Amino acid sequence: MIYRTNALRAGAAPHKQRRTAMLADGSACAVPVVCPHQGLPLDCEPDGDGVMTCPWHGYRFDARTGACLSGQIKGWRALG
Numbered sequence: 001m002i003y004r005t006n007a008l009r010a011g012a013a014p015h016k017q018r019r020t021a022m023l024a025d026g027s028a029c030a031v032p033v034v035c036p037h038q039g040l041p042l043d044c045e046p047d048g049d050g051v052m053t054c055p056w057h058g059y060r061f062d063a064r065t066g067a068c069l070s071g072q073i074k075g076w077r078a079l080g
């Protein structure tokens with residue numbers, strides 16, 4: 001619950017922060033530090049297929065595109 005409270009207090013800013021994640025082919029991609037679902041820490045790494053599974057509610061995201069593969073939400077967009 002403390003994570004959700006902190007996420008609500010932080011507002012939208014953390015959703016714009018990115019970190020580097022490494023894919024199985026050795027390439028890197030920029031992924032958000034917080035999950036686009038509820039803003040909780042997205043502290044997982046892509047699997048061999050480039051899929052990140054959020055540890056909080058299990059939504060799955062394509063690390064390359066940010067698309068939510070679970071279909072519940074949009075996912076994230078690359079920052080330009």
Ligand code: FES
Binds near residue numbers: 037055056058
């Ligand atoms: S916070 Fe990531 S799936 Fe809910």
